[in-house]
């Protein structure tokens with residue numbers, strides 16, 4: 145397989161290159177693509193140095209699969225070009241996720257929606273991916289009426305510039321004030337320090353006073369689960385380098401059985417249950433960091449209502465929330481011979 149990665153120098157692209165070292169996909173060529181700033185840079189893949197190419201129409205010639213791991217603007221400009229040259233595209237940006245004929249896929253949940261006619265597959269938002277894995281399992285045992293989620297999102301979710309800003313603030317915490325310029329949103333007028341802070345804004349606000357990130361979680365979860373259940377989300381950036389956490393409350397139509405819930409969670413091999421409060425065992429960003437699975441714990445029923453369940457779910461936003469999910473999609477397509485690779 146001839147594979148391309150757009151955004152190969154970014155934090156998600158870098159993770160994908162590392163994952164591709166271990167994949168069973170039969171890679172005959174890996175073409176690394178980024179902006180003009182990275183043109184000519186060398187990156188190690190399987191002990192060889194690969195050159196990074198500047199994005200252009202020609203760079204997509206003769207590729208079977210292209211991972212787009214860059215911004216929505218880059219995807220909007222070049223995804224069609226890659227497809228017109230014969231590649232299948234897996235896009236990690238939000239550019240096409242809500243388009244009607246574009247499958248939005250978390251393999252544990254809805255891999256069956258991909259058909260050989262789909263030349264573009266969208267990878268969901270990181271906060272959505274780790275949420276829908278348990279919601280899907282719960283929806284099989286009881287009808288979900290409503291979901292309320294609060295996120296505690298790591299700085300790496302905002303890209304490499306945000307990480308650099310956070311590290312600068314850590315290094316200079318006691319000596320000098322470093323003026324924030326990236327978080328919560330690079331293009332906004334006002335910026336806040338992330339160190340020693342929790343910022344209840346991820347991405348820009350929409351007219352309904354929810355942020356774009358919050359609305360992505362709502363709309364994408366409904367699309368993936370193929371259900372119009374009520375969902376509300378509050379997305380918060382916290383001073384953690386990597387690993388998103390979420391506190392989730394699910395209201396069911398009927399009374400919920402904790403035993404059935406635990407059975408359902410235990411059956412999914414990519415969902416690791418860490419739930420032993422007496423021994424202080426529960427999911428942590430530090431545990432999820434570097435892992436491809438989703439971690440769940442603090443699973444308990446509501447004190448007042450029999451049809452309400454609470455839990456805490458954590459995942460590595462760069463892996464299961466981005467690169468690992470994208471690769472998992474590609475591997476499923478390969479093992480099921482959807483595209484003849």
Ligand SMILES: NC(=O)c1ccc[n+]([C@@H]2O[C@H](COP(=O)([O-])OP(=O)(O)OC[C@H]3O[C@@H](n4cnc5c(N)ncnc54)[C@H](OP(=O)(O)O)[C@@H]3O)[C@@H](O)[C@H]2O)c1
Nearest residue numbers: 151153154155156178179182213214237301303304461466
């Ligand atoms: N970070 C996360 O946790 C996460 C999770 C899920 C989804 N995502 C999504 O994944 C995408 C990448 O995120 P990231 O965090 O990896 O961002 P990042 O670290 O800022 O990297 C961005 C990448 O895009 C490249 N790029 C920038 N402008 C370009 C252009 N005009 N043409 C071609 N390439 C260009 C950059 O190349 P240069 O190095 O040359 O500038 C770099 O390789 C975004 O759509 C993001 O929303 C991120």
